[in-house]
Amino acid sequence: MATLAPPPSKKQKLIAQNAKLEVEGSRRIPDGLGSVRVQFVDQSNGTTTGGPVAIPLAHASVKNLELLLNSLQGQDHDAQKVPYQFSFQHDPDGSEVETQPTVIDISSDLYNTVIKPALRSTEDLITLQYTPQSVFRVRAITRCSAAISGHGQAILATQFSPRNSSRMVSGSGDGTARIWDCETGTPFHTLKGHTSWVLVVSYSPDGDTIATGSMDNTVRLWNASNGKALNNGQPLRGHTRWITSLAWEPLHRQHPGRPRLASASKDASVRVWDVVGGRMDLDLSRHKSSVSCVKWGGSGYIYTASQDKTVMVFDANSGSAIKTLTSHAHWVNHLALSSEFVLRTGPRDPTVSSSREAADLLDSASQKSAALDRFQKASRHHGQSSERLISASDDHTVFLWDVSEPTSLKKPITRLHGHLKPINHATFSADGRIIASSSFDNTVKLWRASDGAFLRTLKGHVGPVYQSAFSTDGRLLVSVSADTTVKVWEVQTGKLVEDLCGMDRGHRDEVFAVDWSPDGKRVGTGGKDKVVRIWTS
Numbered sequence: 001m002a003t004l005a006p007p008p009s010k011k012q013k014l015i016a017q018n019a020k021l022e023v024e025g026s027r028r029i030p031d032g033l034g035s036v037r038v039q040f041v042d043q044s045n046g047t048t049t050g051g052p053v054a055i056p057l058a059h060a061s062v063k064n065l066e067l068l069l070n071s072l073q074g075q076d077h078d079a080q081k082v083p084y085q086f087s088f089q090h091d092p093d094g095s096e097v098e099t100q101p102t103v104i105d106i107s108s109d110l111y112n113t114v115i116k117p118a119l120r121s122t123e124d125l126i127t128l129q130y131t132p133q134s135v136f137r138v139r140a141i142t143r144c145s146a147a148i149s150g151h152g153q154a155i156l157a158t159q160f161s162p163r164n165s166s167r168m169v170s171g172s173g174d175g176t177a178r179i180w181d182c183e184t185g186t187p188f189h190t191l192k193g194h195t196s197w198v199l200v201v202s203y204s205p206d207g208d209t210i211a212t213g214s215m216d217n218t219v220r221l222w223n224a225s226n227g228k229a230l231n232n233g234q235p236l237r238g239h240t241r242w243i244t245s246l247a248w249e250p251l252h253r254q255h256p257g258r259p260r261l262a263s264a265s266k267d268a269s270v271r272v273w274d275v276v277g278g279r280m281d282l283d284l285s286r287h288k289s290s291v292s293c294v295k296w297g298g299s300g301y302i303y304t305a306s307q308d309k310t311v312m313v314f315d316a317n318s319g320s321a322i323k324t325l326t327s328h329a330h331w332v333n334h335l336a337l338s339s340e341f342v343l344r345t346g347p348r349d350p351t352v353s354s355s356r357e358a359a360d361l362l363d364s365a366s367q368k369s370a371a372l373d374r375f376q377k378a379s380r381h382h383g384q385s386s387e388r389l390i391s392a393s394d395d396h397t398v399f400l401w402d403v404s405e406p407t408s409l410k411k412p413i414t415r416l417h418g419h420l421k422p423i424n425h426a427t428f429s430a431d432g433r434i435i436a437s438s439s440f441d442n443t444v445k446l447w448r449a450s451d452g453a454f455l456r457t458l459k460g461h462v463g464p465v466y467q468s469a470f471s472t473d474g475r476l477l478v479s480v481s482a483d484t485t486v487k488v489w490e491v492q493t494g495k496l497v498e499d500l501c502g503m504d505r506g507h508r509d510e511v512f513a514v515d516w517s518p519d520g521k522r523v524g525t526g527g528k529d530k531v532v533r534i535w536t537s
Contacts, residue, residue: 444477
């Protein structure tokens with residue numbers, strides 16, 4: 001299926017050129033504005049770095065701010081320099097209504113972001129919060145390193161191991177799940193036991209266990225190393241309709257030797273299972289219609305989305321319902337947490353190879369402590385502990401929620417609107433700063449996670465976009481669609497980096513599932529053509 005747009009006409013080129021000149025002119029910094037005083041503050045702990053520094057306003061670009069901050073920290077050599085993201089908290093003075101400060105990202109320079117909109121003047125001391133960005137860089141995937149046959153029906157779910165990118169599991173309509181050796185591009189183990197479609201697959205945070213959910217109404221557990229069924233081959237029974245979603249208890253909240261798993265079902269219930277004992281621990285039957293998604297947060301709460309138009313929050317220990325969020329006007333299809341990446345990878349930092357290797361040598365208590373430390377760092381938002389949730393719906397919107405204190409949660413932070421058709425999937429970047437929403441209107445939209453501000457639309461697909469996944473460094477995004485293509489985008493600019501399609505190197509039918517490995521080395525996709533494809537740079 002062709003996905004290339006026709007070349008622009010002369011009139012379109014002229015309009016684009018004039019728009020570009022207009023934007024550049026609006027961003028030009030006037031001469032003679034003098035200097036502005038800036039104080040750098042570490043966003044994670046609120047400590048100041050150095051004293052106030054006077055900077056010529058004409059040179060106060062993000063690049064120069066990075067150079068100055070690195071110099072203040074003694075990081076003058078190129079090998080030591082760290083890229084930073086700067087933000088400014090605007091707290092309006094004289095307001096009669098008590099409001100939260102607005103966080104504004106410094107995208108280009110101080111003049112256009114702070115001075116020109118009259119948020120501050122050159123007489124004021126401007127406090128800039130800084131956050132180090134990932135030095136670890138992921139290269140864009142450019143080729144299909146393996147196209148592996150084996151499944152007899154469409155592939156509906158894929159996920160890489162949290163340990164590394166050498167293992168990936170897929171679930172299919174043929175009733176099996178398969179573990180693949182991504183190094184050699186060959187099947188590793190076939191997980192047989194389900195009697196109907198396998199709709200969802202999920203690795204445990206330690207990478208030792210795989211859970212699969214099926215249309216046969218059961219959940220099965222497997223040893224990830226040898227593919228053998230756990231619990232003497234007996235499934236977890238209790239649901240009366242098929243399984244729609246699975247979520248593991250975060251490693252740092254697990255009781256020693258007693259990991260738990262939550263499963264959502266078409267029967268309008270969510271069940272929490274004792275994985276080792278093979279029995280049900282909690283029955284969360286509060287929804288009035290099919291539960292489409294379940295997520296287990298790092299703060300001890302379980303979040304569920306349903307076709308009854310609600311999102312519910314449950315206490316993971318007692319099973320009691322804490323809150324019912326009723327802002328959506330139609331089915332809620334998907335949920336995502338800002339801390340999801342660190343919860344998935346547990347004690348392993350995928351950006352540091354020594355961390356991945358060292359985590360395997362730690363005892364369970366040390367792994368739990370390391371996982372807790374990573375979660376606490378990842379969930380800090382402008383100096384405060386904050387875990388955020390997004391809900392995507394058939395009402396064409398995404399809602400952004402602050403779920404740090406669910407008991408006092410009253411309304412969402414904001415409503416993200418702009419899609420023209422139902423939103424099937426939404427996800428956070430690994431650092432929790434960007435949100436991507438994938439819609440049946442053939443587009444992916446990017447949003448700023450701090451306040452829900454719209455960033456840009458990724459246009460190029462000519463069919464519904466089913467899923468998307470960020471690279472570990474957050475600089476790239478991969479999306480899959482009914483148009484048979486896999487597309488790679490640059491997050492900062494919205495530019496299409498790679499369009500992986502065609503009979504020679506792409507899928508031959510709709511692509512339903514995608515995952516980017518935590519170490520950033522590989523992307524795995526699967527779809528209607530029954531072939532698993534592994535993509536590398």
